[in-house]
Structures are given as C-alpha cells and as structure tokens.
Amino acid sequence: MVKPIITVEHLFAQYGDTQVLKDVNLEVNTGEILVVMGGSGSGKSTLLNHMLGLKTPTSGTIMIDDVNIFKAKNKQLRNLRKKMGVAFQGGALLSSLNVADNVRLPLEHNTSLDTQTIDIMVRMKLELMNMADTGHLMPSELSGGMLKRAGLARAVIMDPKLLFFDEPSAGLDPTTAVELDELILTLRDAMNMTIVVVTHELESVFKIADRVVVLFGGEVVANGTVDDIKNSPDERIQNMINRQPNTHRDDGEVYFNRLLNKDKN
Numbered sequence: 001m002v003k004p005i006i007t008v009e010h011l012f013a014q015y016g017d018t019q020v021l022k023d024v025n026l027e028v029n030t031g032e033i034l035v036v037m038g039g040s041g042s043g044k045s046t047l048l049n050h051m052l053g054l055k056t057p058t059s060g061t062i063m064i065d066d067v068n069i070f071k072a073k074n075k076q077l078r079n080l081r082k083k084m085g086v087a088f089q090g091g092a093l094l095s096s097l098n099v100a101d102n103v104r105l106p107l108e109h110n111t112s113l114d115t116q117t118i119d120i121m122v123r124m125k126l127e128l129m130n131m132a133d134t135g136h137l138m139p140s141e142l143s144g145g146m147l148k149r150a151g152l153a154r155a156v157i158m159d160p161k162l163l164f165f166d167e168p169s170a171g172l173d174p175t176t177a178v179e180l181d182e183l184i185l186t187l188r189d190a191m192n193m194t195i196v197v198v199t200h201e202l203e204s205v206f207k208i209a210d211r212v213v214v215l216f217g218g219e220v221v222a223n224g225t226v227d228d229i230k231n232s233p234d235e236r237i238q239n240m241i242n243r244q245p246n247t248h249r250d251d252g253e254v255y256f257n258r259l260l261n262k263d264k265n
C-alpha cells in the first residue's frame with residue numbers, strides 16, 4: 001500500500017455566503033501525479049490555495065506529510081513548506097531580478113550554502129529546464145513558456161518531495177505545452193516527486209496524470225485513472241471531455257463548409 005502524502009477530508013470552503021468547496025475528499029499518493037481538473041469556476045484554485053495553507057476552510061482538514069496544516073504551529077508549517085515547491089501560473093518571478101537570482105532565492109532564504117554551491121545548483125536546475133545560458137536574462141525578456149520553466153526551476157531548487165503546479169499549459173502554444181508536460185513527467189521519474197497539477201487542459205491531463213480528480217461546482221464528481229475518467233458514465237464529465245478539444249476544429253469546419261456552400265445551415 002502506498003501511503004498518501006496529502007489527505008483532504010470533508011473540506012468545505014466559502015466566499016461570503018457562497019459555498020465554493022462542498023465536502024471535498026481526496027488523497028494524493030506518494031510518487032504520483034494527481035491532476036485536479038474542472039471547468040472555470042469549479043473550485044480548482046480554491047482547493048489549491050487551501051492545500052498550500054493560504055486559505056482557511058469553513059470546516060474540514062488537510063494533512064500533508066502527517067501535519068494538519070490548519071492546526072500546525074508556525075515552525076511546523078515552515079518546515080513543511082521547505083519540502084513543498086509551488087509553480088504559479090505565470091511563473092511569478094520578481095521582475096527586478098534576473099532568472100538566476102529568482103531561482104536562487106529559496107536557497108538563500110532557507111539554507112546557509114555558500115555562493116558557489118548555490119551557483120552550481122541554480123545552473124543544474126536551469127539545465128534541467130532546458131534553460132542553460134538564460135540566467136542573465138530578465139523576466140521581461142522571456143517567452144511565456146520560458147517564464148513557466150524558470151518558475152518551475154525556482155519551485156524545485158530545494159528538491160521538494162511535493163510539487164504543486166497551477167495551470168502548467170495555460171496560455172502556451174501546443175508544442176511548448178507538450179515540452180512542459182514532459183518536464184513534469186521527468187520531475188516525477190528522475191526526482192521522485194509527488195506532483196499535484198491543477199488544470200483545465202485536457203490534453204495535458206491525459207498525458208501526465210496517474211490519477212485525476214474532477215471538480216464540478218465545488219464537488220468531486222470523479223476520482224480515478226485517465227481511463228476511468230474517459231469511460232465515466234457521468235454526463236457532466238463526458239460533456240467536459242468531448243466539448244473542449246473539438247470546439248475550434250468544428251467551428252473551423254463549419255465555417256469552411258459554409259464558405260464552400262457545402263453546409264446551408
């Protein structure tokens with residue numbers, strides 16, 4: 001039996017009077033890539049923010065590495081955070097620092113390693129992200145894909161056992177999105193990380209997920225492998241799966257057929 005590294009139990013969250021998470025229960029097993037997927041407004045970011053300890057729920061618990069994060073003392077939380085990396089949607093780099101100085105920040109704040117050792121570690125992580133020789137660039141000089149990879153380099157600079165990644169492929173062209181998905185798989189396989197990815201990009205879900213949790217209206221409506229999700233009898237999930245990838249192609253086909261007068265509708 002693989003031990004869960006994260007256990008979410010009976011999590012309820014609300015903004016004002018609006019209930020946003022409704023009795024969410026899930027586990028993240030050590031060494032797996034768990035993808036939390038769902039449409040816009042389904043509660044993905046709210047769940048992520050609770051797992052990161054950035055929000056307090058109405059009720060419920062989240063255990064990470066045997067620590068109840070809503071009851072933990074500051075020191076316990078600080079120690080836990082050292083084992084966790086977070087890659088935010090837009091990279092979240094500090095605009096006044098170059099790439100290398102952004103990536104080295106966690107090491108400077110949390111360790112007493114000397115500058116040369118930190119330099120080497122930063123170089124290694126940038127190489128892993130296919131970003132060797134970009135350390136001197138400013139965030140404003142980076143493409144969307146590079147920003148995400150630099151953010152990822154910073155998220156894993158402390159070799160965390162647990163990585164959270166918010167919308168890795170959002171806003172990226174398909175080739176860059178695939179490269180990022182491959183990097184996520186490398187981090188699981190080469191660095192034995194447990195990874196929680198929040199996304200609504202189906203292609204990415206199907207490529208990287210060991211397990212998928214589907215949120216709908218703040219509730220978990222499915223929890224299983226990619227095949228379980230693809231074969232789910234739940235109409236809401238089938239709508240989610242079938243609608244998204246085909247929308248543009250169908251629109252294009254319809255439009256093209258109309259131009260050619262093949263489709264009179």
Ligand SMILES: Nc1ncnc2c1ncn2[C@@H]1O[C@H](COP(=O)(O)OP(=O)(O)OP(=O)(O)O)[C@@H](O)[C@H]1O
Nearest residue numbers: 015016020038039040041042043044045046047200
């Ligand atoms: N700070 C807030 N105050 C009030 N309501 C909020 C707040 N943040 C989110 N919500 C609402 O909570 C619900 C869930 O939002 P959340 O951002 O968690 O969904 P999501 O699945 O991450 O959506 P998206 O994919 O669009 O980011 C939505 O109805 C949203 O409007």
